[in-house]
Amino acid sequence: xxxxxxxxxxxxxxxxxxxxxxxxxxxxxxxxxxxxxxxxxxxxxxxxxxxxxxxxxxxxxxxxxxxxxxxxxxxxxxxxxxxxxxxxxxxxxxxxxxxxxxxxxxxxxxxxxxxxxxxxxxxxxxxxxxxxxxxxxx
Numbered sequence: 001x002x003x004x005x006x007x008x009x010x011x012x013x014x015x016x017x018x019x020x021x022x023x024x025x026x027x028x029x030x031x032x033x034x035x036x037x038x039x040x041x042x043x044x045x046x047x048x049x050x051x052x053x054x055x056x057x058x059x060x061x062x063x064x065x066x067x068x069x070x071x072x073x074x075x076x077x078x079x080x081x082x083x084x085x086x087x088x089x090x091x092x093x094x095x096x097x098x099x100x101x102x103x104x105x106x107x108x109x110x111x112x113x114x115x116x117x118x119x120x121x122x123x124x125x126x127x128x129x130x131x132x133x134x135x136x137x138x
Contacts, residue, residue, distance in 0.1 A: 004030055005040055009048035016052025016092075016123070017099065023049060024130055031134045038131055046127050050120040053092050053102045057115055060106025078104045086110055089118035093126035 008026055015021025027045050031038060077097060081088045081104040089110075092101045105115055 005044040008044040012045045012048030013052040016049040028134050042131050046124045049123045053119045057102040057106040060103040064107050074100050081105050086114050086118045090122040092119055093122050
């Protein structure tokens with residue numbers, strides 16, 4: 001089981017950064033094969049995905065905020081985060097655009113602790129929906 005948790009953690013971390021990943025499919029696979037371990041799987045995938053998004057937030061906070069090129073490249077996401085603030089981070093789970101929301105939030109220097117809370121809450125809600133849906137179909 002520990003190897004499964006590590007694989008889930010790493011996969012979800014990578015898929016929350018600016019690289020593609022498939023943590024949802026792994027979670028579904030593990031849940032179908034061993035539903036009794038759902039809390040371990042849910043915790044590992046939520047932790048990994050949250051840490052990946054938090055890493056992206058700090059990339060925006062310390063690196064990307066120093067250049068206007070970043071703002072012009074992700075202007076719509078930047079505007080969305082500027083308009084909605086911390087609430088935008090609840091959508092950081094979205095495919096493709098969701099990876100850039102924490103980046104823009106860091107660039108905008110949204111409050112760190114509250115950003116971490118909103119990122120983690122959004123990620124947990126996403127994986128809760130996937131977990132409940134998967135278990136209801138087994």
